[in-house]
Amino acid sequence: MATGKDRVGIVSLTALATALLSLFVYRRYFHPLAKFRGPWYASASSLALTFISLARKEEQFFMYLVRKYGTDGPIRISPTMLLFPRPSALRDIYWDPKLNNRSLFYGSGALGPPSLFTTLEANRHRELRKALSNAPWVIGRLKTSWESRFDDLVRLFVEKMSEHAAADRILLLSDTLPEFASDIMSMISFGEPFGCIKNQRDEKDILHQWRFGMNFFGFASRFHFFREHVLKNPYIGKYFLPSVSQTSGMGWLMGEADRSVTAREKANAERPFDGHPDFMQHCLEARYSDGTPLTAVEKRAHVTLLIQAGADTTGTALGSILRFMLLDPRVFTRARAEIDAADKAGKLSDPIQYEETRAYLPYFVACIKEGLRLNPPATNLFARVVPKSGRVIDGTFVPEGVDVTSHAYVVHRDKELYGDDAEDFRPERWLEDERRAAEFDAASFTFSIGPRVCIGKDIAIMELYKLLPELVRRFDVEMIKPGKYVVVGGVAYNVGFYGRLRPRTIAQG
Numbered sequence: 001m002a003t004g005k006d007r008v009g010i011v012s013l014t015a016l017a018t019a020l021l022s023l024f025v026y027r028r029y030f031h032p033l034a035k036f037r038g039p040w041y042a043s044a045s046s047l048a049l050t051f052i053s054l055a056r057k058e059e060q061f062f063m064y065l066v067r068k069y070g071t072d073g074p075i076r077i078s079p080t081m082l083l084f085p086r087p088s089a090l091r092d093i094y095w096d097p098k099l100n101n102r103s104l105f106y107g108s109g110a111l112g113p114p115s116l117f118t119t120l121e122a123n124r125h126r127e128l129r130k131a132l133s134n135a136p137w138v139i140g141r142l143k144t145s146w147e148s149r150f151d152d153l154v155r156l157f158v159e160k161m162s163e164h165a166a167a168d169r170i171l172l173l174s175d176t177l178p179e180f181a182s183d184i185m186s187m188i189s190f191g192e193p194f195g196c197i198k199n200q201r202d203e204k205d206i207l208h209q210w211r212f213g214m215n216f217f218g219f220a221s222r223f224h225f226f227r228e229h230v231l232k233n234p235y236i237g238k239y240f241l242p243s244v245s246q247t248s249g250m251g252w253l254m255g256e257a258d259r260s261v262t263a264r265e266k267a268n269a270e271r272p273f274d275g276h277p278d279f280m281q282h283c284l285e286a287r288y289s290d291g292t293p294l295t296a297v298e299k300r301a302h303v304t305l306l307i308q309a310g311a312d313t314t315g316t317a318l319g320s321i322l323r324f325m326l327l328d329p330r331v332f333t334r335a336r337a338e339i340d341a342a343d344k345a346g347k348l349s350d351p352i353q354y355e356e357t358r359a360y361l362p363y364f365v366a367c368i369k370e371g372l373r374l375n376p377p378a379t380n381l382f383a384r385v386v387p388k389s390g391r392v393i394d395g396t397f398v399p400e401g402v403d404v405t406s407h408a409y410v411v412h413r414d415k416e417l418y419g420d421d422a423e424d425f426r427p428e429r430w431l432e433d434e435r436r437a438a439e440f441d442a443a444s445f446t447f448s449i450g451p452r453v454c455i456g457k458d459i460a461i462m463e464l465y466k467l468l469p470e471l472v473r474r475f476d477v478e479m480i481k482p483g484k485y486v487v488v489g490g491v492a493y494n495v496g497f498y499g500r501l502r503p504r505t506i507a508q509g
Contacts, residue, residue, distance in 0.1 A: 379491075
C-alpha cells in the first residue's frame with residue numbers, strides 16, 4: 001500500500017507531466033507560431049536547439065531545414081523563434097528601427113557584465129553607441145592613428161614565423177593566427193598587446209577559455225529555463241558566471257580591465273592623459289548626451305569588448321581564408337601572382353598597407369570576401385523582437401513578441417543569389433559582374449548589419465587586408481592537416497589546422 005508520502009510524489013509527478021504535456025500541446029497547436037513550418041521537437045522545447053548547438057551541428061541543422069522546407073518563408077526553430085533563410089529578409093529585420101530590440105538570447109550574462117553587445121533595448125543601445133562613437137574602430141581613424149602599430153605586429157609576426165620556418169617546425173595555424181588577432185585587439189584596448197606573438201603562446205589562456213566558454217554561452221543563451229530562472233537567481237547564477245578572481249580566461253580579462261581602468265583613472269586624476277588614446281581612454285572619456293560618463297561597470301565591460309568580440313573571431317577568419325586558398329592551388333597561385341606583379345611594379349610597401357590591398361590586389365580581396373562568406377566567424381542567432389502590432393518580414397506577417405532572426409551561414413549559401421555553386425569557394429564570383437558583387441556585399445551578414453553592426457568590423461578587415469597578403473607574399477605554406485571549421489554557441493573557430501612555412505624571396509620593384 002502506498003504511503004502518504006508516496007501518494008504526494010505520484011500526484012506531483014502527475015501534475016508535472018500534465019503541465020509539460022499541456023505546454024507541448026499549446027506550443028504545437030495553439031501558440032501564435034503554430035502555423036509556421038518547422039520540426040515538431042524544435043517547437044516543443046528550447047532544449048532541442050540547445051543540444052544541437054552543444055553538438056556543434058547548428059549550421060548543418062539549419063541547412064538541413066532549408067533543404068527540407070525551402071526558403072520561401074520562415075522556419076520555426078524554437079518555441080518562440082523564426083529563422084528567415086533568404087538574404088532579402090536582412091533589411092526587414094535589421095534595418096527597421098522599430099525592430100531593434102534584441103532578444104533575451106543576449107541577456108544571460110555568460111559574456112560578462114552588460115555591454116554594447118548585450119544591451120537589449122534599442123534606445124539604450126543607441127545612447128551607448130553614440131557615447132562611444134569617437135572610439136578608434138572606424139577605418140579612417142585606424143589608418144591614421146593605428147596602422148603603423150599594426151605594421152609593428154605584422155613585422156614581429158613575420159619575424160617569428162621566419163624563426164619557425166628556419167627550424168622546419170610544423171605550426172598549429174588554427175591557434176597561431178588567432179594569437180595575432182588577440183595582440184591586435186589587446187593593443188587597441190589597453191594600449192599594449194598581451195604578448196601572444198612575442199611569446200608564441202595564448203597569453204593568460206584567453207583564446208582557449210573563450211572557446212571553452214562558448215559551450216556554456218550556447219547552453220545558457222538557447223535554453224530558456226536555465227537562462228531565465230537559474231542564471232538570474234542571485235544565489236545560484238553567480239556560480240556559473242565568470243569572476244574577476246579567476247587567474248586565466250574571461251575572469252582574468254575582467255579583472256585586468258578593472259585593474260587597468262582603476263590605474264588609468266588614478267593617473268588621469270594626477271595629470272591629463274598624453275599618451276596614444278587607446279579604447280580604454282575613450283571609454284573613460286565617453287559621455288552620454290546629457291554629459292554623464294559611463295558607469296564604473298560600463299567602463300570595465302567595454303574595455304574588454306573588442307577582445308571578446310574580435311580576437312578569436314578574426315583569428316577564425318584568418319585561418320579559414322588561408323585554408324580555402326591552400327585547398328585550391330589554382331586560387332593560391334593566382335593570388336600569389338597578383339601580389340608578385342604588384343611588388344614588381346613597386347606598388348606594395350613593407351609591410352603591405354590596407355589601401356594597397358584594396359587598390360592593387362582585387363583578386364586577394366575577393367578571396368577574403370569569399371572566405372568570410374562561406375566560413376563566417378560569428379554565425380550567431382542575432383534575434384530581434386517583433387514590436388506591437390506585428391511586422392511583415394520578407395513577405396510574411398509575424399505577430400508581436402516573436403523572436404526573428406537570420407543566420408550568416410544560411411543566407412550566404414542562398415542559391416538564388418549566389419548560383420548553384422553557392423557552397424563552393426570561388427573568389428571569381430566577386431569580380432565577374434559589378435552589379436552582382438554589390439548585391440553580394442549587401443547580403444553579407446558576416447559582421448551583422450544595421451545599427452548593431454559589429455563594432456570591431458573595420459579592425460578585423462584591416463587585419464585581414466594586411467596580414468594575409470603579407471603571409472602569402474613572404475612564405476610558401478605547406479598544409480599538413482586542413483583541420484576544420486566548427487561552430488558552438490553561434491561562434492566559430494578552427495581546430496587542427498597544421499602547416500609548415502618556408503621563406504621566399506619577394507619580388508622587387
